[in-house]
Amino acid sequence: MSEAILSPTPAGVDKDQSLVNKVMENAQSAFQLYKRIPAEGRALFLETIGKEIEKIREELVATAGQETNLPPARLNGEINRTIGQAGLFAALLREGSWVEAAIDTEDPNRVPAKPDTRKMLMPVGPVVVFGASNFPFAFSTAGGDTVSALASGSSVVVKGHSAHAKTSELVFGAIEKAIEAAGMPPYTVQHLLGSGRSVGTALVVHPHTRGVGFTGSFAGGKALWEAAQKRETPIPVFAEMSSINPVVFFPDTLEKNGAALAKSYAGSITLGMGQFCTNPGVLLAIQSPALDSFLSLLSTEITAIEPAKMLHKGIHEAYCNGLNHMLAQKGLQVVGQATKAPGGMEAQPVVASVSAADFLANPHFTEEVFGPFSLCVVCEDKQQLAEVLKSFKGQLTTTIMATPEDVKTNTDIIELQQTLAGRIILNNVPTGVEVNASMVHGGPWPATTDGRFTSVGSSAIKRWVRPICFQNFLDEMLPVELKRGNPKGIWRVVNNVTTKEG
Numbered sequence: 001m002s003e004a005i006l007s008p009t010p011a012g013v014d015k016d017q018s019l020v021n022k023v024m025e026n027a028q029s030a031f032q033l034y035k036r037i038p039a040e041g042r043a044l045f046l047e048t049i050g051k052e053i054e055k056i057r058e059e060l061v062a063t064a065g066q067e068t069n070l071p072p073a074r075l076n077g078e079i080n081r082t083i084g085q086a087g088l089f090a091a092l093l094r095e096g097s098w099v100e101a102a103i104d105t106e107d108p109n110r111v112p113a114k115p116d117t118r119k120m121l122m123p124v125g126p127v128v129v130f131g132a133s134n135f136p137f138a139f140s141t142a143g144g145d146t147v148s149a150l151a152s153g154s155s156v157v158v159k160g161h162s163a164h165a166k167t168s169e170l171v172f173g174a175i176e177k178a179i180e181a182a183g184m185p186p187y188t189v190q191h192l193l194g195s196g197r198s199v200g201t202a203l204v205v206h207p208h209t210r211g212v213g214f215t216g217s218f219a220g221g222k223a224l225w226e227a228a229q230k231r232e233t234p235i236p237v238f239a240e241m242s243s244i245n246p247v248v249f250f251p252d253t254l255e256k257n258g259a260a261l262a263k264s265y266a267g268s269i270t271l272g273m274g275q276f277c278t279n280p281g282v283l284l285a286i287q288s289p290a291l292d293s294f295l296s297l298l299s300t301e302i303t304a305i306e307p308a309k310m311l312h313k314g315i316h317e318a319y320c321n322g323l324n325h326m327l328a329q330k331g332l333q334v335v336g337q338a339t340k341a342p343g344g345m346e347a348q349p350v351v352a353s354v355s356a357a358d359f360l361a362n363p364h365f366t367e368e369v370f371g372p373f374s375l376c377v378v379c380e381d382k383q384q385l386a387e388v389l390k391s392f393k394g395q396l397t398t399t400i401m402a403t404p405e406d407v408k409t410n411t412d413i414i415e416l417q418q419t420l421a422g423r424i425i426l427n428n429v430p431t432g433v434e435v436n437a438s439m440v441h442g443g444p445w446p447a448t449t450d451g452r453f454t455s456v457g458s459s460a461i462k463r464w465v466r467p468i469c470f471q472n473f474l475d476e477m478l479p480v481e482l483k484r485g486n487p488k489g490i491w492r493v494v495n496n497v498t499t500k501e502g
């Protein structure tokens with residue numbers, strides 16, 4: 001049996017440290033057994049987690065609703081996504097080619113003799129996952145970080161988010177049932193609550209921890225990343241931290257589609273009260289009467305939107321402070337704001353504008369205001385638009401709103417956008433992230449700590465593995481994926497040819 005070890009109140013560093021030591025010893029023992037479970041066993045385990053979550057769906061929605069202020073429709077959708085993610089990794093395990101097996105057979109006649117070398121991806125070991133406040137299911141206890149790490153063959157320790165502690169405990173209860181039902185080793189997944197600065201940091205710096213998944217603030221992600229780099233043995237921290245997701249509105253589309261663009265972007269800016277990492281926080285365009293008209297329409301849309309409660313007190317305070325600080329910057333003008341005054345914990349949607357000259361003179365304009373806020377940067381010409389794009393730090397997404405005519409005349413700007421982000425979108429809103437094999441939810445610093453990886457989609461498993469090469473191994477010593485004859489029937493690169501042949 002696995003057990004929930006809870007530290008509901010920060011009770012001193014020593015107590016937290018001994019708790020973390022015990023948990024990480026358990027995680028290490030579990031890893032030694034769990035990594036030997038065949039792919040089919042791990043796939044069944046992931047599906048069982050989904051089934052156990054489904055059994056308590058109503059209780060989960062009610063509890064998460066109380067803790068996060070998110071409506072039932074959103075929470076149900078997120079549960080579907082969470083179960084779907086577990087299924088995606090189960091399918092990946094069954095198909096099996098994700099291990100990137102590569103084989104170069106021996107050639108004793110070559111001088112010097114060429115050895116037999118066989119490579120595949122293998123799990124790194126215990127992974128620590130920080131639950132995200134803005135996704136109580138899909139990026140929390142049984143979310144994408146957890147199921148991708150479990151799929152890899154790593155054991156997992158979840159540091160639940162205090163803003164939805166009860167939801168996190170309930171989901172962990174479902175995972176415990178799945179561990180038992182699927183016959184997985186005890187402590188394959190463990191769950192802790194407590195302060196990030198004490199419990200969270202102690203988990204990250206523990207010698208048994210081999211990788212960390214995080215979604216949250218830049219300050220939190222960077223602090224954990226730094227702690228991991230200062231260890232005697234540094235480890236990767238895959239933190240998704242901060243992104244303002246620049247959207248470029250090109251002239252022809254503003255001319256032809258202004259009203260539709262205003263409607264869809266008012267919806268995207270305020271979706272989930274702006275509490276999405278892909279929220280369009282900055283809009284760019286070249287000055288024109290069509291832009292003036294678009295901003296006026298956007299203002300009309302925004303004023304009609306009702307303020308709603310944010311996820312938790314901390315995020316609400318951060319939004320109010322961030323918004324007030326932003327509105328106080330030189331050159332900023334409010335374009336539109338929700339007419340209805342916000343009540344306690346409610347966020348007021350706001351769209352503002354600034355000239356590109358003022359934007360370029362003040363780096364504060366590139367800071368994230370996490371919530372329903374977006375800033376339109378008005379450029380004098382295409383050259384200034386390029387300058388503004390060059391001033392951005394790394395992003396999760398950047399979007400091109402363009403007609404075919406715009407695309408033809410702006411290839412240079414579009415190429416520039418590709419240097420910025422992990423996902424480049426044409427004629428859509430950035431909010432809404434598909435969970436599939438081709439998704440990239442990542443980007444250059446500070447969007448994430450390592451832009452070579454994604455935290456959404458099946459490639460997320462690559463964060464928890466490393467390649468191992470077996471040289472001259474006997475067949476009986478090799479993992480099944482690398483054996484002669486290819487008993488798993490997976491795609492492998494054999495002597496530089498991709499094949500399912502032995």
Ligand code: NAP
Pocket residue numbers: 130131132133134159160161162194195196197198200201215216217218219220221223224240241242243276277278314315318319370
């Ligand atoms: P957070 O404050 O970064 O917290 C996330 C997790 O990290 C929590 O478990 C927290 O522990 C821990 N943590 C925070 N600071 C830490 C530190 N210095 N050392 C060790 N652990 C630390 O994020 P949040 O509570 O979700 O929201 C706060 C702000 O984060 C928001 O206002 C927003 O600006 C940003 N945010 C961004 C995204 C995004 O996708 N870009 C998503 C969510 C939030 P505790 O439980 O002790 O706090």
